[in-house]
Amino acid sequence: xxxxxxxxxxxxxxxxxxxxxxxxxxxxxxxxxxxxxxxxxxxxxxxxxxxxxxxxxxxxxxxxxxxxxxxxxxxxxxxxxxxxxxxxxxxxxxxxxxxxxxxxxxxxxxxxxxxxxxxxxxxxxxxxxxxxxxxxxxxxxxxxxxxxxxxxxxxxxxxxxxxxxxxxxxxxxxxxxxxxxxxxxxxxxxxxxxxxxxxxxxxxxxxxxxxxxxxxxxxxxxxxxxxxxxxxxxxxxxxxxxxxxxxxxxxxxxxxxxxxxxxxxxxxxxxxxxxxxxxxxxxxxxxxxxxxxxxxxxxxxxxxxxxxxxxxxxxxxxxxxxxxxxxxxxxxxxxxxxx
Numbered sequence: 001x002x003x004x005x006x007x008x009x010x011x012x013x014x015x016x017x018x019x020x021x022x023x024x025x026x027x028x029x030x031x032x033x034x035x036x037x038x039x040x041x042x043x044x045x046x047x048x049x050x051x052x053x054x055x056x057x058x059x060x061x062x063x064x065x066x067x068x069x070x071x072x073x074x075x076x077x078x079x080x081x082x083x084x085x086x087x088x089x090x091x092x093x094x095x096x097x098x099x100x101x102x103x104x105x106x107x108x109x110x111x112x113x114x115x116x117x118x119x120x121x122x123x124x125x126x127x128x129x130x131x132x133x134x135x136x137x138x139x140x141x142x143x144x145x146x147x148x149x150x151x152x153x154x155x156x157x158x159x160x161x162x163x164x165x166x167x168x169x170x171x172x173x174x175x176x177x178x179x180x181x182x183x184x185x186x187x188x189x190x191x192x193x194x195x196x197x198x199x200x201x202x203x204x205x206x207x208x209x210x211x212x213x214x215x216x217x218x219x220x221x222x223x224x225x226x227x228x229x230x231x232x233x234x235x236x237x238x239x240x241x242x243x244x245x246x247x248x249x250x251x252x253x254x255x256x257x258x259x260x261x262x263x264x265x266x267x268x269x270x271x272x273x274x275x276x277x278x279x280x281x282x283x284x285x286x287x288x289x290x291x292x293x294x295x296x297x298x299x300x301x302x303x304x305x306x307x308x309x310x311x312x313x314x315x316x317x318x319x320x321x322x323x324x325x326x327x328x329x330x331x332x333x334x335x336x337x338x339x
Contacts, residue, residue, distance in 0.1 A: 008337060010089075010161050011126070011162050011204070013069070013090075019323075020068070020319055021278065022277050022315075023067055023068055023071060023277065024069070024088075025279045026060060026070060026072055027077065028281065029076060031097075032052060033047045036052075039293030052076040056077050060072070062301060062305055063304065064085035064087070064088035066312045067088050069088050073092065074119060089126070091125065091127070094110055095130050105172075108145070116152070116155035116156055116161065120161050126163070127164065128207065130168065131148075131149065133192050134192075135191035137172070146195075150201055152202075153202025156204075167207075168209060177215075182213040182215070183228050185212060185213055186212060189209055193206055193249065204247065205249065206248070206250075207249070207251075211237040222260045238273050239272065250279055251279075253280040257287075258311040260283075262317075262318050265318035275321075276322055276328065277322050278319065287307065
């Protein structure tokens, strides 16, 4: 397996000295606007762009000294990108926030005035897109999504920049937080990892959900009642999903709190899977939203400097089991892949 010079450079920029991706995520847009509006007791449309820019900039400035990279969006995140620590690489999101809710299938869309070339021009070391995906959707829905990912992969290949594909499972008109979906989730994650490992997509890193819902893992701190899997079954789901990946993969925090995500990474380590790190967003900073909404930027900065830094270091401490991204290709260093 060879990797082109541009892709190698981009991967090196977003990984730490060990080759592990310990990245923070701050590319939320619609959901962040809604959360700030709720805490301020105002309408979502009354949250100005400048508030999103300020929130992202403060989070980025305080947390990136403790991260190998930051994921931002080009709509509100470019001032934050300039405020990041010099050790942190930059991933930029290419998709529109949300999805088309006028028809089934949660179809995605790209930002109108951006292209991969333009994102690289804005400083991106890597490109990331988010796709809502389930292998159990009708073929006519997934054909659209497959072609969409192929086009983006082609753009990234042309610009010689790494392509991070994040896919999030769902069930149409269902409850992704309930026990029925928890039972389906291992297959949704495994089959999605298998699909997007195929070479036609040009994906370099799979950004994936963990294949279980920790709230239904018997004996876990997150489990408050009925369970869908024993701890041993959960570990087996981790292993089966990992075995389906033909590309390096990293875990996303999917909005769970910091303690749950830390416990999740402990379970991943116990299962022995060779994940290459994390892209962790809300588990680090989401409890700072009410602080910012009610007390302003300085209060958020103080909260992040204390609790936010503790949160990100708690996640980082669980990455000792993570493997360098290049080891996925049997290499002992990133440079060896270019030989």
